Amino acid sequence: MAIHVNIQFGGYPQHPQFQGNPDPLWGYFSAVAGHDGQIEATELQACLTRANFHGSFTPFSLETCRVMITMLDRDFSGKMGFNEFKELWGCLSQWKQTFINFDRDRSGTMDAHELAAVVRSFGYNLSPQAFHVLLKRYAKAGGHITFDDFVALCVRLRALSDAFKRRDQMKNGTATFQYDDFLRCTLCL
Numbered sequence: 001m002a003i004h005v006n007i008q009f010g011g012y013p014q015h016p017q018f019q020g021n022p023d024p025l026w027g028y029f030s031a032v033a034g035h036d037g038q039i040e041a042t043e044l045q046a047c048l049t050r051a052n053f054h055g056s057f058t059p060f061s062l063e064t065c066r067v068m069i070t071m072l073d074r075d076f077s078g079k080m081g082f083n084e085f086k087e088l089w090g091c092l093s094q095w096k097q098t099f100i101n102f103d104r105d106r107s108g109t110m111d112a113h114e115l116a117a118v119v120r121s122f123g124y125n126l127s128p129q130a131f132h133v134l135l136k137r138y139a140k141a142g143g144h145i146t147f148d149d150f151v152a153l154c155v156r157l158r159a160l161s162d163a164f165k166r167r168d169q170m171k172n173g174t175a176t177f178q179y180d181d182f183l184r185c186t187l188c189l
Contacts, residue, residue, distance in 0.1 A: 038079035041065040057147035064152045109144035
């Protein structure tokens, strides 16, 4: 009697040749992934630049690449495997389309009114003070948000909202954080 065991190692992608149809994103990922089958921030930056994901926008900064990895870094390795890369690609595609749709004046940046409309469309009901903090943090001189900064803002909003929701056990808009937990949630992003 033969026993077959299928072992999956977390964080390591299965090579697409074993999955039937090759994934079109594998080429971008594998071109920069190290021998461990993972990519770090500089490799993600190179990958997204090589794929011309930014299009006519400025390529992603290293800091934005770091926060993108952190958003999906479930094992806290500081790197991302192929499945996380695919998830990130999906998020980036949606955020890029949203950015294009809400950039009403086609300036290639968002002003405060365009950003406010996006934030509301995402379902966030921010106070004017909280929105002002976002604008101050992410806007360049002149109050405009670039695509790179928009992605960083989206990553942080998503990650911090997810962290809050996990701790809001009563689902009443209140969460309890231990100091160390609070620092991990805010400083890692």
